[in-house]
Amino acid sequence: MSKLPLICMILFILIAFFLHILALMKIFPLLLSTPILFISLLIFIFYLNNRKRFKGF
Known part of the structure; x- marks a missing residue:
């Protein structure tokens, strides 16, 4: 279940x-797609960074 x-x-x-x-092919607005891609990458990196953090005793 942790892979979901x-x-x-x-x-x-x-x-x-x-x-x-x-x-980039001018089919979808660039002003909408750029933040969506940035936020998706940011959430992914944040998730990978916090996954194995030591949380105390």
């Missing part, structure tokens, strides 16, 4: 990347 958030985040990054590719 990781799979969801990777799927969210792929969708955001696809939207950004569409924005």
Whole structure:
């Protein structure tokens, strides 16, 4: 069950990347796709960073 958030985040990054590719082809607004891609990458890196942190005794 612990793999589910990781799979969801990777799927969210792929969708955001696809939207950004569409924005570069001027099919989707670039002002919407860029923050979505940035936020998805930021959440993914934040999740990977906090996963194995020592929380005390």
